[in-house]
Amino acid sequence: MVWLVTLIGVVVVLIWGRIVSQISPINQNLLNSQVNSIPDNFPQGSINIITGNSDSNKQVEPVLTQEEAVGLVLPMPDDPPISLWRPPLYPTPWAISPNDHFYFSRPIAADEINWPLANYRYGYFFPETDIIHTGIDITAKRGTPVIAAAPGTVIWAGYGLYTGSYNEEDPYGMAVTVEHDFGYKDKNLLTVYGHMDRIDVEKGQRVETGTQLGIVGNTGFTTGPHLHFEVRYETNSYFRTRNPELWLSPPQGWGVLVGQVKTFDNYYIHLKEIYVRSKDTNQSWMVLTYATNSINRDEYYKENLALSDLPAGSYSISFTIDGITYKQDLIIYPGAITFFSFRDKIGFSFETPSIQKPEDWENIVLSDKFLP
Helix, strand or coil: CCCHHHHHHHHHHHHHHHHHHHHHEEEEHHHHHHHCCCCCCCCCCCCCCCCCHHHHHCCCCCCCCCCCCCCCCCCCCCCCCCCCCCEECCCCCCCCCCCCCCCCCCCCCCCCCCCCCCCCCCCCCCCCCCCCCCCEEEECCCCCCCCCCCEEEEEEEEEECCCCCCCCCCCCCCCEEEEEEECCCCCEEEEEEEEEEEECCCCCCCCCCCCEEEEEECCCCCCCCEEEEEEEECCHHHHHHHHHHHCCCCCCEEEEEEEEEECCCEEEEECCEEEEEEECCEEEEEEEECCCCCCCCCCCCCCEEEEEECCCCCEEEEEECCCCCEEEEECCCCCCCEEEEEEECCEEECCCCCCCCCCCHCCCCCCCCCCC
């Protein structure tokens, strides 16, 4: 019996060896044809990332020589999820052009959400009202530390910021105002921090950038916990606000889009949806033009829209007026403002604004209705 098993084993080995000798050249020719099909300009021995639309991005494994072991080429995973991680901010003050003024750090630390709420920016109406929003909202968690955006002195701490005297019904709730050590064009600059649950500073106290002023809360007129942040120019008045997105330092490598969208007759167009799309990543944003003329604009840009925290790169903007869709490509530059203007039936321009103030600049009066 043993000799029979041995004989069968020898026969199997001989047959298998003959089969392998016939198949190997075929496999070798197939491998050669695959290697030879690689384009001449393809970098061998390295990983090449082909940029473009997200559905065409591929990672190519190193090309192996015939002497190297043949490895498996695995399919690439889907695009990674969008992360809340952002680069560190530019150091403050930061201003590439004489008309820019990124003077303030973020009032919420970088390890938390510290960018404006997208659907309730400066110059928007509070939902279903005609009450103008004079700052930005940052939807940090309740209890998150609120920190000073720049050095200065506390000139208000507590309830009653809007009314000017202690009032627990004040729309700002518990709020702090800091008058800063520096100004802009010989005028004072102040920042406001509203809706806090607790205040950790007192009037007259000196603070530095990053000093804790209090914690995020839900006091005053709110629909939920958040920080209301304002930049005020010249005086500590609700009527002297400016768009914080033009004053907060952007993340490094990112920039800000600022624009004017007007009618043919040169009137600002209100509450127009402006769509912004990155041509590099295909990520999209939507920003509304200001809801009314009764809002303070930047002295230089005279804008009616601003969209901050855009990674530098190529973008397209689009919007529709009277059934006609207008589109334009533009570049967002790192650490800088990209400005555009548009007039219906005339088109787009990237010329910087005139420094001449409009005749009615000093006569803008905001409504007494208020909800920060």
